[in-house]
Amino acid sequence: MSAPFPPPHQPTRRRPSVAVWLLKALGLGIVFYLFIGLTAGLMVQHELSGTQMLVVVITLSWLVTIAFVARFIINRRRLAVWRRAQAQQHQQWVMAMQQAEWHGRRQAAYDAEYRRQIQR
Numbered sequence: 001m002s003a004p005f006p007p008p009h010q011p012t013r014r015r016p017s018v019a020v021w022l023l024k025a026l027g028l029g030i031v032f033y034l035f036i037g038l039t040a041g042l043m044v045q046h047e048l049s050g051t052q053m054l055v056v057v058i059t060l061s062w063l064v065t066i067a068f069v070a071r072f073i074i075n076r077r078r079l080a081v082w083r084r085a086q087a088q089q090h091q092q093w094v095m096a097m098q099q100a101e102w103h104g105r106r107q108a109a110y111d112a113e114y115r116r117q118i119q120r
Contacts (some may be wrong), residue, residue: 035060 039060043053 004098039053039057042048042056
């Protein structure tokens with residue numbers, strides 16, 4: 001089947017540039033630095049023992065981990081929804097192309113019959 005127009009545009013996923021990776025690394029470095037500073041500040045200000053400090057660090061680590069896992073799950077669901085929409089759009093395009101081809105063949109048959117009638 002030759003299509004009169006191309007399928008709907010599906011953007012290709014580009015790899016992030018080096019600048020994006022550097023910005024992410026810088027951001028994570030700053031967050032890590034603030035995390036260490038915050039825990040050390042809590043330890044000094046509230047005179048926490050080593051065990052109490054360990055509980056604080058583990059709790060904060062779990063909170064950060066839960067946030068990253070939640071973000072990952074949300075992004076996967078968004079991607080699944082987007083892929084389903086793309087598949088549906090492509091299926092509609094294929095159906096439109098098949099319908100256009102069928103109408104084209106029918107019109108060609110009508111035209112051929114009309115030419116035969118005129119030639120008689």
